[in-house]
Amino acid sequence: MTDDREIRVGEPERQRALELLALHFAAGRLDPDEYEDRRGRATDAITRGELNDLFTDLPAVDDKGQVVERRPPAGMAARHRNPSQLIMGLVPFVAVGLFLATGRWWWFLLIPVAGVVARYLDGNG
Structure with missing residues (x-):
């Protein structure tokens, strides 16, 4: 050929x-x-x-x-991010903001929880 x-x-x-x-x-x-x-x-x-x-x-x-x-x-x-990637990028900043606003350390637990939820929603879990 x-x-x-x-x-x-x-x-x-x-x-x-x-x-x-x-x-x-x-x-x-x-x-x-x-x-x-x-x-x-x-x-x-x-x-x-x-x-x-x-x-x-x-x-x-x-x-x-x-x-x-x-x-x-x-x-x-070319980058095509899905919503869960965007959320995972923002969650650490939200956790830091909530920690600074309230003084409660447990806001940092949002990070791994959001990761588990994002993985589940993406169907990779």
């Missing part, structure tokens, strides 16, 4: 790559030197892999140059 990166491309694919590069240049994502370099590589491309490599650091765009795919910035992992 042939790897998709090794499939040969024709003139329509090269033209489409040039159009997309022009959109990225117009949007300011490429400086003039990068744009010219990538245009030359697109014109000389023989395989899909060579064309795809021109766009690895660029977002997907539609024909109007609008970003259609959002990626987190390089080095930034």
